[in-house]
Amino acid sequence: MRAGGRGVGGKGTGGPKGKSPSRGGRPSASGAPKGNRPGHDARRPARASAQPRSERDERVVRTEPTRNPRPRRDAPRTGDPRIAETPDVAATAAPSAAGPRKSASIRKLPVTAAPTRAEVKAETAQVLATGVQQLVVTADENEMRIDRFLENRFPQLSFSHIQRIVRKGELRVNGKRADSKDRLEEGQTVRIPPLKLDPQEQRPRSLKADDDTLGFLRSITLYEDDDVIVLNKPAGLAVQGGSGTTRHVDQMLEAMTGKDGQKPRLVHRLDKDTAGCLVIAKSRFAAATLAKTFRSRSARKVYWALVAGVPRVRQGRVSTYLAREEAYDGDQRMAVAQHGDDGAMHAVTYYAVVETAAQKLAWLSLKPVTGRTHQLRAHAAHIGHPIVGDPKYFNIKNWEMPGGIQNKLHLLARRIVLPHPRGKGTIDVSAPLPPHMRQSWNLLGFEDAHYDPIVDAPDE
Numbered sequence: 525m526r527a528g529g530r531g532v533g534g535k536g537t538g539g540p541k542g543k544s545p546s547r548g549g550r551p552s553a554s555g556a557p558k559g560n561r562p563g564h565d566a567r568r569p570a571r572a573s574a575q576p577r578s579e580r581d582e583r584v585v586r587t588e589p590t591r592n593p594r595p596r597r598d599a600p601r602t603g604d605p606r607i608a609e610t611p612d613v614a615a616t617a618a619p620s621a622a623g624p625r626k627s628a629s630i631r632k633l634p635v636t637a638a639p640t641r642a643e644v645k646a647e648t649a650q651v652l653a654t655g656v657q658q659l660v661v662t663a664d665e666n667e668m669r670i671d672r673f674l675e676n677r678f679p680q681l682s683f684s685h686i687q688r689i690v691r692k693g694e695l696r697v698n699g700k701r702a703d704s705k706d707r708l709e710e711g712q713t714v715r716i717p718p719l720k721l722d723p724q725e726q727r728p729r730s731l732k733a734d735d736d737t738l739g740f741l742r743s744i745t746l747y748e749d750d751d752v753i754v755l756n757k758p759a760g761l762a763v764q765g766g767s768g769t770t771r772h773v774d775q776m777l778e779a780m781t782g783k784d785g786q787k788p789r790l791v792h793r794l795d796k797d798t799a800g801c802l803v804i805a806k807s808r809f810a811a812a813t814l815a816k817t818f819r820s821r822s823a824r825k826v827y828w829a830l831v832a833g834v835p836r837v838r839q840g841r842v843s844t845y846l847a848r849e850e851a852y853d854g855d856q857r858m859a860v861a862q863h864g865d866d867g868a869m870h871a872v873t874y875y876a877v878v879e880t881a882a883q884k885l886a887w888l889s890l891k892p893v894t895g896r897t898h899q900l901r902a903h904a905a906h907i908g909h910p911i912v913g914d915p916k917y918f919n920i921k922n923w924e925m926p927g928g929i930q931n932k933l934h935l936l937a938r939r940i941v942l943p944h945p946r947g948k949g950t951i952d953v954s955a956p957l958p959p960h961m962r963q964s965w966n967l968l969g970f971e972d973a974h975y976d977p978i979v980d981a982p983d984e
Contacts, residue, residue: 657716661708667819670695671704673714683764683774689717691848691856703867737779747953751810751945752803753788754953759799759932759960763790773802780806792818795898797913799958800827800937805945813945818895823942826978827890827900828878828957830934830964831909832920834886839876839977842903846871846896857916858902871896873903876977881968884926885912889938889978900935911935912964928967930960 665673674686674695689695690704694717697708708714747754755773757763762772774790781787789805791814803823805811817823845868847861861868872893879887886909890900898917904910905917912918912925912934925931939954957965957972965972 655718659714659716661710661712661714663710665708666710667707669704670697670702670706670708670714673708674716678716684769734779737776741776741780746801746955747951749948751806752814752951753806754940754951755802755804756955757794757799757802757937759797759958762796763793763802773804777804791815792895794937795901795933795935797933798935798937799961800955801825801940801953802937803940803942810945814942817942817945821893823940825892825937825941826939826976827892828936828938828961829888829890829900829904830912830929830961831886831888831904832884832912832918832923833909834880834883835875835877835888835907835909840874840907842871842873842875842907844871844903844906845869846899846902848897855916858896858898860902860906869896870894871899871903873900874978875903875907878974878976879968879970881970885968887965887968887970889976891978913960926967929964932960934961934964936961 659677661668661673665676668676670690671683671686674681675683687704690702693701695702696715697706698712699715741755744756744758745753746756757773762769764774765772777788777790786807789808789811791803791805791811794800794802803814805814845861845863845865846858847865847868848856849859850856863870874891874893876889877886878889888904888909890904892899896902901911901914901917905914905919910918910920912929913932914935915933936957937955939952941950941952943949944951956962964970
C-alpha cells in the first residue's frame with residue numbers, strides 16, 4: 525500500500541495531493557507533520573527536530589555543568605592546600621537562552637612559591653655565564669648605587685666580584701664606564717659582562733652557629749629598636765665579604781633574618797680595621813630612608829684618631845680630590861688628585877686637636893663631611909700626620925712606634941647622630957674605645973671624657 529505522503533525531508537507534505545497550505549497560513553485539517561509550525565514552509569526540513577540532541581543542547585551544556593561531572597585524570601584533588609580556587613572565565617559568560625545560570629564552575633590553579641635564596645644564586649650563576657646581560661633600571665631602583673643594584677639583582681655575586689668588574693671597566697651604564705658608587709636613574713641600561721662562577725656547596729644552616737652569631741651581635745649592640753641597630757664593630761672584622769674573607773658583618777646578619785624573609789641591611793660601611801658605630805637597617809623602609817639620610821649628609825659622624833706628630837693648626841679643614849690608584853703590590857689606596865682627573869671625587873674633612881703627648885703624638889677628633897673611601901686616612905696622611913698603625917697611608921720614614929702602643933690602626937667611629945627613619949626623634953650613639961686604643965689612651969694619660977671640640981664644626 526502506498527503511503528499518502530513522504531517522510532520528513534521529502535517533497536510531499538503529507539496532505540491531500542495538490543493542496544498545500546499557503547505560506548503563513550494554518551495547516552490543513554488533514555494534518556501536517558508534528559514539527560511544522562505556523563509560518564514555516566512544510567517543504568523545508570524541521571531543523572530543530574532534524575539536528576542531533578547533543579548539538580541542539582550545546583549551549584546549555586556549556587553554561588550548566590552536569591550534576592556529577594566525571595573527573596579528568598589530570599584534574600587536581602579536591603582539598604589540596606596548594607591549589608587556589610578561581611572562578612572559571614567561561615562560566616562568567618552571558619546567560620544562555622535556556623535560562624539563568626545556576627552556578628559557576630570553579631577552575632583550580634596552582635600557587636607558585638617564591639624562589640629561595642639558594643635557587644636565586646644557582647639561577648644567577650647560570651645566567652651570568654651565558655653571555656653579556658643588558659639590564660634596565662626600574663623605578664624602584666632609581667638613585668640606587670651600582671654596587672647595591674648588583675647585590676640586589678645578583679645575590680650570587682660577592683663584594684669582591686662587583687669591585688673587580690667595576691675596576692676593570694667591564695660594567696657600563698648607557699655605554700659609559702661607571703664607578704661602583706655612581707647612582708643609577710630609571711630607564712638606564714646596565715651592561716653586565718659574562719662571569720664564570722664556581723659552584724658553591726649549599727650547607728644546611730646550623731642552629732647552634734646561628735645562636736652563637738646572634739649572641740655575638742647582641743654583645744656588640746649599642747642601640748636597637750624596630751627599625752635600626754647600631755653595632756660597635758670591632759677592629760679587624762670586615763663589614764662585607766672579599767677575597768679570602770669568610771667572616772663579616774653582612775654574613776652574620778643572615779642569622780637575624782625574620783619569619784618574613786627580611787634580612788637586616790647595611791646602610792654604610794667602615795674599613796675592616798676601623799672600630800666603632802655601624803648603622804644597620806632592620807626593614808626595607810628603614811634602609812631606603814637611612815640611605816637618603818647618608819646621601820644628603822644629614823648624618824653627623826665623629827671619629828677619633830691617634831696620629832703621628834702635632835698639627836700646627838689646632839683646628840682646620842682639609843679639602844681635596846681623591847681618586848683610586850693601584851699600589852705596587854696590587855692593593856688599592858686613595859691618592860690626592862686634581863679636579864677633572866679620572867675618578868676624582870671631592871672630599872672634605874674637619875679636624876681638631878683634643879690632646880697631645882710631647883709633640884710626638886696627637887689625639888684628633890675628625891668630622892667627615894663627605895664619605896669617600898679611606899677619606900680620613902688619606903687626609904691625615906696628606907697634612908703630614910698619618911694615623912698610627914695604618915698599613916696603607918703611614919708614610920713617615922724611620923718613625924718608631926712608642927713603647928706599649930700596638931701596631932694597629934688607631935681609628936674609631938666614635939659617634940653617629942642621625943634622624944630616626946620614622947620621625948621618632950634623633951638617634952645619638954657613641955662607641956667606647958677599642959681595647960688597643962684604650963691601652964694607648966691609658967699609656968699617654970688621655971681622658972676620653974674630655975670635651976670634644978669637633979662637635980661645633982660646620983656640616984659643610
